[in-house]
Amino acid sequence: MSLSQPANLVQLVRTSGLCILRQLRLEEKLLRSPGAGNWCLLNDGTPDRSVVLGISGKPHQLVDVRRALDDGVRVIKRFSGGGTVIVDRDTQFVTLVMNAAAVPDLALFPRQIMDWTGSLYGGRPHGVFADVPGWQLRENDYVIGERKVGGNAQSISKDRWLHHTSFLWDFREETMKYLTNPAKQPRYRANRSHSDFLAPLKTYLPDRNALATRIEAALEGMGLEVAPASIEQAEDAVAAFHRGSGVGTTGVVDLETALTLGPDDRAPMLTGA
Amino acid sequence: MALRQFARQSARSLGLRSDVSLAPALATRGMSTVIEGLKYMASHEWAKVDGDTVTVGITDHAQAELGDVVYVELPEVGSQVSAKSTFGVVESVKAASDVYSPISGEVVAVNEDLADSPGKVNEGAYTDGWMMKVKMTDPKELDALMDAKAYEASCDH
Numbered sequence: 427m428s429l430s431q432p433a434n435l436v437q438l439v440r441t442s443g444l445c446i447l448r449q450l451r452l453e454e455k456l457l458r459s460p461g462a463g464n465w466c467l468l469n470d471g472t473p474d475r476s477v478v479l480g481i482s483g484k485p486h487q488l489v490d491v492r493r494a495l496d497d498g499v500r501v502i503k504r505f506s507g508g509g510t511v512i513v514d515r516d517t518q519f520v521t522l523v524m525n526a527a528a529v530p531d532l533a534l535f536p537r538q539i540m541d542w543t544g545s546l547y548g549g550r551p552h553g554v555f556a557d558v559p560g561w562q563l564r565e566n567d568y569v570i571g572e573r574k575v576g577g578n579a580q581s582i583s584k585d586r587w588l589h590h591t592s593f594l595w596d597f598r599e600e601t602m603k604y605l606t607n608p609a610k611q612p613r614y615r616a617n618r619s620h621s622d623f624l625a626p627l628k629t630y631l632p633d634r635n636a637l638a639t640r641i642e643a644a645l646e647g648m649g650l651e652v653a654p655a656s657i658e659q660a661e662d663a664v665a666a667f668h669r670g671s672g673v674g675t676t677g678v679v680d681l682e683t684a685l686t687l688g689p690d691d692r693a694p695m696l697t698g699a
Numbered sequence: 700m701a702l703r704q705f706a707r708q709s710a711r712s713l714g715l716r717s718d719v720s721l722a723p724a725l726a727t728r729g730m731s732t733v734i735e736g737l738k739y740m741a742s743h744e745w746a747k748v749d750g751d752t753v754t755v756g757i758t759d760h761a762q763a764e765l766g767d768v769v770y771v772e773l774p775e776v777g778s779q780v781s782a783k784s785t786f787g788v789v790e791s792v793k794a795a796s797d798v799y800s801p802i803s804g805e806v807v808a809v810n811e812d813l814a815d816s817p818g819k820v821n822e823g824a825y826t827d828g829w830m831m832k833v834k835m836t837d838p839k840e841l842d843a844l845m846d847a848k849a850y851e852a853s854c855d856h
Contacts, residue, residue, distance in 0.1 A: 481788065481795045482770035507770075508793035535764040536794035566793055580794035583785070584742070 433527040436464040436645055437655035440638055444657065446472040446513055447502055449521075450676045452657075454505045455664035456523040457581055457588045462663040465523045466645060466652070468638045470595075471515040477501045477604055478592075479679070479693060480508040480579060486689040487609065491681055494604050501679040503693045507536075508579030509608060511592050512601055518627065518637050521590040528650065534582050540566055543578070543589050545648065552647025554640040558630050565612035568593075572614065573625035595634060596626045731760035731854075734825055738801060738841060739850035740783075745825065746801040746844060753802050753841075756829045757789065757820065760854055765791040768820040773809040773831055780806060780833060782840045787830065789820065800833065802840045808832040 449469055456462055476499065477489055483503060485491050488510040494501055513519075522543070526534055532542055544563035547554045555561035560571040568576040568591065576593040602620035615623050631637060645652050678699040687694065733739075738746040743761035747754045762768065770790035780786045780800040787798050809831045812819060820828035835841075845853065 480790070480793075481772070482790050505795060506793075507790040507795040533764070536766060536792040536796070537764070539794070540792070578793065582794060582796040584797065584799075 431463060432651055433525065433530075434464075434649060435651045435653060436466050436522075436524075436528070437659070438466045438468065438642060438645075438652050439655050439657050439660055440468045440470075441657055442470040443473050443515070444469045445474060446476050446478065446519075447500075447676070447678065449519065450478070450502065450504050451674055452660060452664065453521055453523060453588060453590065454581075454674045454676050455667070456660065457505075457583050457586055459664045459667040460584065460586065462523075462667065464525055464528045464650075465521075465655075465660060465663075466641065467519065467521040467523075467657075467660070468641060469519040469521075470634060470638070471517060472513050472519075473515060475499055475512065475514040475601065477510060477512050479503045479510050481505060481675070482507070483510055483693060484690060485679060485681070485684045485693050486687065486691070488606055490604055490606060491684050495681040495685065497604075499604055501681060501684075501693075503675075503677060503679055503695065504579075505675045506579040506581040506588065506590065509577060510605060511577045512604055513592055514597075514601065516594065516596040516626075518593045518595050518634070519590065520593065520637070520641055521588065523588045524586065526585040526587070529648075534585070534587050536580055536582070539580055539582070539587055539589055540578075542648075543591075546644050549644075549647070552644050554637065554644045555630070564614055567612060567614075569614075570625055570630055574615075574623055575625050575627050575630070593627050593637060594624060595637075596628050597624060731758070731763050732825070733758070733760070733847045733851045733854075735847045737825070737847065738844035739847065740799060740801050740844060741850075741853050742799045744799055744801055746841070748841065751835050751838070752807065753804070753833050753835055754829050755786075755801060755831050755833060757798060757824060758850070759824045762821045762824045762828070765789060765794070765796060767791055768817045771813040771817045771820060771830065773813065774806050776806055776809055778806050780804060780831075782837075782843070790817075798830070801844055802833055802835050803837055804833040804835045806831050807834050 548561050550556045567574045576591045578591040581588045599621045642652050678696045680694040680696045683694040743758045745758050768791045772788040774786050782803045785797045786800040788795050810829050
């Protein structure tokens with residue numbers, strides 16, 4: 427990647443069925459690669475159903491560990507903050523990895539970044555959901571009406587920031603059985619079950635390609651220049667910074683060991699996974 | 700009046716001299732506090748030098764902007780840290796934010812209270828919210844840090 431490219435250029439990668447573990451590890455490397463430029467990764471679905479914890483997630487408080495182990499559902503711990511999601515072929519992922527210079531007036535703190543992405547998704551006239559009645563950013567969640575349509579999280583490192591979202595194009599109630607009802611909830615959730623709290627995006631968008639198409643227009647509406655790129659180019663962009671290094675904290679939780687631990691214990695990680 | 704009392708309490712707990720003359724030196728920017736006698740990084744970490752050991756934390760401005768801190772990841776005692784490199788992570792409002800070491804050296808202590816009470820970073824960024832203590836390998840690295848006035852000015856940009 428040439429370092430002489432415009433500061434507001436975003437390379438946009440569209441994939442379908444990219445494994446979520448591969449995606450998250452790439453995202454972490456992109457964040458920690460200061461010369462890698464700005465990226466938007468759009469991935470439609472992941473082949474392996476997985477639970478994804480935030481950086482501080484404790485398995486026993488958030489996951490039915492025994493059920494996940496028995497059913498072969500992988501639990502991943504990611505590098506960003508925020509809560510727990512379950513992802514599968516009907517999850518649509520949108521990730522931004524940006525230099526501070528791409529949005530020069532944006533202070534790199536969580537609330538300010540959240541406000542900016544709130545404009546990306548809901549601002550008029552270019553926002554992704556500008557034409558969807560009831561869309562709003564509410565207690566740091568993306569909701570339509572009273573229901574959440576996507577989980578989001580951030581990571582901030584030096585002069586780069588990352589914001590990623592997993593949107594539910596569709597979901598099955600039986601998938602939610604791997605997640606416990608979290609003790610810490612936004613007020614508007616009012617202790618509702620997962621199926622009463624969440625809404626599928628397919629209710630509001632015409633087809634599975636709509637999100638990706640709208641994201642590109644919304645980025646341009648926010649003053650960014652968008653250029654298509656491939657996943658291989660994204661992986662090449664980080665190779666120079668991480669050659670041979672095992673950098674990264676994203677990994678797979680050792681569920682066998684997690685079963686032996688207490689409710690307040692941190693996630694034990696599998697090595698070599 | 701409350702500001703002078705806060706200044707005395709903060710100064711005492713940091714091992715600085717506590718006298719009335721410190722109160723005017725306790726600058727505020729908006730609702731955030733900057734303390735004289737500490738060193739600062741542009742990335743909002745502070746350093747208190749005591750002989751060859753430096754105590755490190757994040758500033759009041761940083762904790763106010765981050766929001767409620769729910770998790771702090773710290774290095775192992777005995778590990779090495781490098782100036783300007785990440786030594787840990789602070790999680791708040793769905794965001795994991797890296798924190799950077801002002802100096803290089805060996806970690807000789809970490810604030811274990813933050814494991815169960817991460818909110819201490821919000822309640823006392825310069826006092827109970829300290830994060831680690833480092834035995835310096837190169838005191839000259841302190842010259843690259845800002846004083847309170849310079850840090851305060853950098854926050855205004």
